[in-house]
Amino acid sequence: MRALGPALAERLEPVLGTVERHAAECDEKAAFPTQGLTAMRSSGLLGLLVPARYGGLGGTVPDLLAVSQLIARQDMSAAMVFAMHGQQVAALVHHASEELRERVLPRVARGDLYLGSVTTEAGKGGHLLSSGTATRREGDLIELDRMAPIVTGGAHADAYLITALAPGATSEGQVSLVYAERDQLDVQVLGGWDPMGMRGTHSVPMRFTGAVPHDQVVGAPGDFRRVTVDVFAPLAHLGWSACWLGTAAGALSRTLRLLRSPEERRRRDLKSELLLTRLSRARQRIDTVQAMLSHTADVYGTLSERERGGAPWQLLVNALKVTASEQCPAAVEELVELVGLRHGYLRNQPLALERALRDLRSASLNYGNDRLHLANGSLSLLDQETTLV
């Protein structure tokens, strides 16, 4: 992955410090990284992907991935919050009307708007491109009543991108993406969040009721599919993979620092072939993901919107997600075996391997690998030439 430029690295530094200080507590209490988000707001990084003409930093997708990866070295939850906000921003930048962009993006750039994503829905198993929530057009307004079982950071977001059926939709695939600010809707948190890992994402069930102006639809009405193919799905897989990679790389780095400390060197045989082999395997898994992430991000940057709809690209980006979600936890597993019970399995140890492993356990489930394999099997059949991008 390309190194972060000095200007961005300087903005990121206080964010990393804040996130590191609060990571254990957010995990313990399954609490949203409030202080981390405040640091992101004041750093300007919430506007990383906002073009300079709207007052943003004009950053690139590789910048987003590098920042997410670095935050994830301290706290995967805070990194997921950041990466997913970036995904929402990119959708607005590329698919909102100019009028909506002018209204919203300067406030994102100032750090006033943290954007949540409302795409989950009961009974559709995480499927992004369908919805069972009808909406109604009433003059210039769209009325909606949307329940979502899992909204990452939803209780803390200032605005949301919400999927729901377009008014008058005749099939479950005619989904619109709607921008809504918190004070435009009645926003209720319906329950708590007490998972195994990613506890700081505070991904709660929520209900959104009310009406928003019709011009807040992002992309064409009923055509969320286009936003998904162009921005939403690629940035989800790229962003999550960067978070998982950062978590695994952070775990390896902390483990190496421990092994190389003078006290530990006296206690352990650093020539042990088992130890060296385990280190090598962990590093190999991490470098594999790094190579694939970096390549996939490069390809994404070169493709036209039409090519992003093609099988070769979609196969690659889906495979990135599956590979990262398998290899990153496997790398941390390797480290747990290496350092043993005390450093690897006990809670609240300096290496935080136990937390990293719990956080990374979510990776295969966060848009299920089983579903992606089915998609990639079908896509493979569409690509007889086996065109590799």
Add this chain to the structure above:
Amino acid sequence: MDQAFTDTLRPHLRYLAPGQELRPEDRLRDLGLNSMQAIDLVFDLEDNCGVTLPDDQLTDANFETAGSLWEAVQHARSAVVDAR
């Protein structure tokens, strides 16, 4: 190159004869240092000379000759002094 430095290096250089002087231009690989042993040498430098080489200084070029490694050690020492 001071005595502590050459004393630290010597056990890692099995082709350096006892009593043979270590010169700055001597190539460490020719004297028996391989990459598997380099990490042990790094640890000995930390323990005996009190200097920690940062990751980005652990390059082939710095391990090329006794003199280049000495320079890296001196550089790391002065960086620590500057940081204080």
